[in-house]
Amino acid sequence: MSMMKRVALARRPQGEPVDEDFSIEENAMPEPGPGEVLVEVLYLSLDPYMRGRMDDAASYANPVPIGGTMEGGAVGRVITSNDPSLTEGDHVFGMFGWASHGVQPANMLRKLDASVPLSTALGVLGMPGFTGWHGLMEYGRPKAGETLVVAAATGPVGSMVGQLAKAAGLRVIGIAGGPDKCAMACETFGFDACLDHRAYDDASALRAAIAAETPDGIDIYFENVGGMVLEAVLPLMNVGGRIPVCGMISWYNAGALGAGASAALPGPKLWRTILVNRLAVTGFIISDHWARYPEFLGAVAPEVVAGRIAYVEDIAEGLETAPRAFMGLLKGKNVGKQIVKIA
Amino acid sequence: MSMMKRVALARRPQGEPVDEDFSIEENAMPEPGPGEVLVEVLYLSLDPYMRGRMDDAASYANPVPIGGTMEGGAVGRVITSNDPSLTEGDHVFGMFGWASHGVQPANMLRKLDASVPLSTALGVLGMPGFTGWHGLMEYGRPKAGETLVVAAATGPVGSMVGQLAKAAGLRVIGIAGGPDKCAMACETFGFDACLDHRAYDDASALRAAIAAETPDGIDIYFENVGGMVLEAVLPLMNVGGRIPVCGMISWYNAGALGAGASAALPGPKLWRTILVNRLAVTGFIISDHWARYPEFLGAVAPEVVAGRIAYVEDIAEGLETAPRAFMGLLKGKNVGKQIVKIA
Numbered sequence: 001m002s003m004m005k006r007v008a009l010a011r012r013p014q015g016e017p018v019d020e021d022f023s024i025e026e027n028a029m030p031e032p033g034p035g036e037v038l039v040e041v042l043y044l045s046l047d048p049y050m051r052g053r054m055d056d057a058a059s060y061a062n063p064v065p066i067g068g069t070m071e072g073g074a075v076g077r078v079i080t081s082n083d084p085s086l087t088e089g090d091h092v093f094g095m096f097g098w099a100s101h102g103v104q105p106a107n108m109l110r111k112l113d114a115s116v117p118l119s120t121a122l123g124v125l126g127m128p129g130f131t132g133w134h135g136l137m138e139y140g141r142p143k144a145g146e147t148l149v150v151a152a153a154t155g156p157v158g159s160m161v162g163q164l165a166k167a168a169g170l171r172v173i174g175i176a177g178g179p180d181k182c183a184m185a186c187e188t189f190g191f192d193a194c195l196d197h198r199a200y201d202d203a204s205a206l207r208a209a210i211a212a213e214t215p216d217g218i219d220i221y222f223e224n225v226g227g228m229v230l231e232a233v234l235p236l237m238n239v240g241g242r243i244p245v246c247g248m249i250s251w252y253n254a255g256a257l258g259a260g261a262s263a264a265l266p267g268p269k270l271w272r273t274i275l276v277n278r279l280a281v282t283g284f285i286i287s288d289h290w291a292r293y294p295e296f297l298g299a300v301a302p303e304v305v306a307g308r309i310a311y312v313e314d315i316a317e318g319l320e321t322a323p324r325a326f327m328g329l330l331k332g333k334n335v336g337k338q339i340v341k342i343a
Numbered sequence: 344m345s346m347m348k349r350v351a352l353a354r355r356p357q358g359e360p361v362d363e364d365f366s367i368e369e370n371a372m373p374e375p376g377p378g379e380v381l382v383e384v385l386y387l388s389l390d391p392y393m394r395g396r397m398d399d400a401a402s403y404a405n406p407v408p409i410g411g412t413m414e415g416g417a418v419g420r421v422i423t424s425n426d427p428s429l430t431e432g433d434h435v436f437g438m439f440g441w442a443s444h445g446v447q448p449a450n451m452l453r454k455l456d457a458s459v460p461l462s463t464a465l466g467v468l469g470m471p472g473f474t475g476w477h478g479l480m481e482y483g484r485p486k487a488g489e490t491l492v493v494a495a496a497t498g499p500v501g502s503m504v505g506q507l508a509k510a511a512g513l514r515v516i517g518i519a520g521g522p523d524k525c526a527m528a529c530e531t532f533g534f535d536a537c538l539d540h541r542a543y544d545d546a547s548a549l550r551a552a553i554a555a556e557t558p559d560g561i562d563i564y565f566e567n568v569g570g571m572v573l574e575a576v577l578p579l580m581n582v583g584g585r586i587p588v589c590g591m592i593s594w595y596n597a598g599a600l601g602a603g604a605s606a607a608l609p610g611p612k613l614w615r616t617i618l619v620n621r622l623a624v625t626g627f628i629i630s631d632h633w634a635r636y637p638e639f640l641g642a643v644a645p646e647v648v649a650g651r652i653a654y655v656e657d658i659a660e661g662l663e664t665a666p667r668a669f670m671g672l673l674k675g676k677n678v679g680k681q682i683v684k685i686a
Binding site for chain 2: 060223226230239245246247248251264265266267268269270271272273274275276277278279280281282283284285288
């Protein structure tokens with residue numbers, strides 16, 4: 001009997017995930033039913049949102065059950081198709097999870113063309129790139145001459161935001177972890193400056209450094225990290241500033257987001273800044289907005305093909321490496337979009 | 344020599360203002376220069392934002408200096424005009440402060456017509472009414488069938504918001520202090536229900552009561568109070584909800600908005616709710632938007648004249664009563680728009 005492998009959630013993490021929170025399971029290969037497709041996974045996407053799925057807390061999506069396969073988007077190759085829309089050998093994107101193989105209804109899959117590398121469907125032209133594009137254009141409303149700050153600047157969201165903002169004529173300041181990432185933000189992604197948050201002891205010190213790079217204040221803070229960066233940036237926001245909020249990775253291990261994380265940033269102070277600086281803060285979850293994905297692809301894919309939008313991928317090898325790669329992602333150890341090559 | 348009276352800021356309050364923070368001063372009557380007008384104040388507006396002006400803290404407006412006249416909008420009658428646009432006996436609105444008389448350039452004054460009572464220029468047809476209208480229409484974006492919650496429901500902002508939302512086909516739930524105000528919210532202003540926040544021990548208890556009145560969740564929370572109401576409402580917001588933020592009176596006496604106020608509502612939790620519930624939170628200061636005031640008057644004044652938009656005023660008598668009336672306003676002792684009749 002042919003077998004498939006998957007990474008299951010062994011137990012719910014306490015804070016940072018550790019090896020024991022995951023287990024590698026072998027199961028019988030699933031059989032596609034009518035209208036379904038069996039796919040061999042080639043590349044698995046690792047994304048910060050997956051940390052939320054590991055907790056048993058109300059969120060915008062259901063948690064992964066204990067013993068269930070870790071969720072995730074992936075690119076694969078069709079092995080068996082029971083639907084006329086796909087044939088063996090087609091490449092597709094689908095939510096196969098952390099697994100070597102998967103079965104999905106054909107209408108849940110997106111067929112990929114060959115004009116760009118397959119793995120880009122997970123990063124620059126996938127969910128993260130789309131998140132950056134939609135959040136910036138829809139809620140950030142960039143105007144030439146303004147100043148934008150984004151953290152995780154070399155990640156697939158931050159690098160998209162920064163490059164689009166530069167193309168729109170903004171001054172773009174990145175925040176990243178370590179001098180190498182900062183160099184990459186400027187050299188590969190064209191940021192005007194990038195600050196290493198690890199070089200500052202606290203939010204005040206980071207704030208002073210950001211202020212020195214943003215002489216006209218900050219008009220857009222694209223929020224994907226929370227924590228010290230948010231605390232540093234908030235008082236620097238200009239009147240009428242916009243804050244699209246797509247994530248807060250620095251707090252994802254903080255459980256109920258209570259005690260520790262809260263001391264530095266009281267809710268009333270945050271609320272008052274929104275009022276006094278007349279900020280527009282908009283939370284969004286990209287899965288609400290897939291209807292605009294073709295528009296994004298139409299606008300951005302040609303830029304990627306032409307090399308005008310750069311991307312960097314960090315590719316781990318083998319399904320078994322996924323838990324460690326994910327733990328690294330949550331600590332910012334990846335450089336660029338974190339992908340696991342499965343086959 | 345003819346004299347005028349004014350209420351000065353004697354010292355900066357520690358928390359709640361007390362009598363000693365104010366002083367009544369007599370000064371020589373000011374003389375209008377070229378293009379200026381001398382006005383006898385008839386009605387002074389008292390508004391929560393004035394508490395902010397008493398602190399020496401960075402905000403969207405400069406603090407009142409010690410010894411300076413308390414700021415405020417007022418309606419008055421022209422005594423002497425050195426400008427052809429106004430003549431003796433004209434009624435005007437202007438920023439005369441807490442004073443019996445004032446001099447202003449004619450172009451800083453707005454001439455009032457006689458179709459509605461003069462005092463309405465301070466409430467339902469003045470800054471507070473305009474705040475409710477602009478915030479609801481621009482940032483609340485009400486849609487028939489949705490549910491709105493607003494606190495200080497019988498105040499001039501809350502009652503405007505509630506009545507406009509009802510007219511737009513929303514379910515409207517008010518929050519107010521005490522059973523009499525709650526009855527007024529429903530009977531005078533047409534709210535579907537109104538909850539007395541004083542009847543609940545904490546945010547959880549208030550939340551349960553609000554939840555019982557909002558079976559379809561909350562789409563718009565018009566924020567003018569902060570504190571326990573915000574804490575109660577936030578988890579009840581529907582995905583895609585909107586929160587216009589025009590004030591947070593419950594926190595105005597909290598100084599730097601630190602310690603006490605923060606314990607119950609950590610910033611990260613607030614931020615996470617904005618993300619998970621995909622909320623659009625927009626702070627605004629109505630003075631940025633005066634360009635739209637004529638549009639507001641055109642839309643709302645006929646409704647007031649026709650009696651389709653109700654208003655309630657709470658009128659104290661005499662300039663000397665202004666400090667006490669203001670202290671009462673901050674504690675919610677007023678019923679309806681707080682005004683001081685000066686002459």
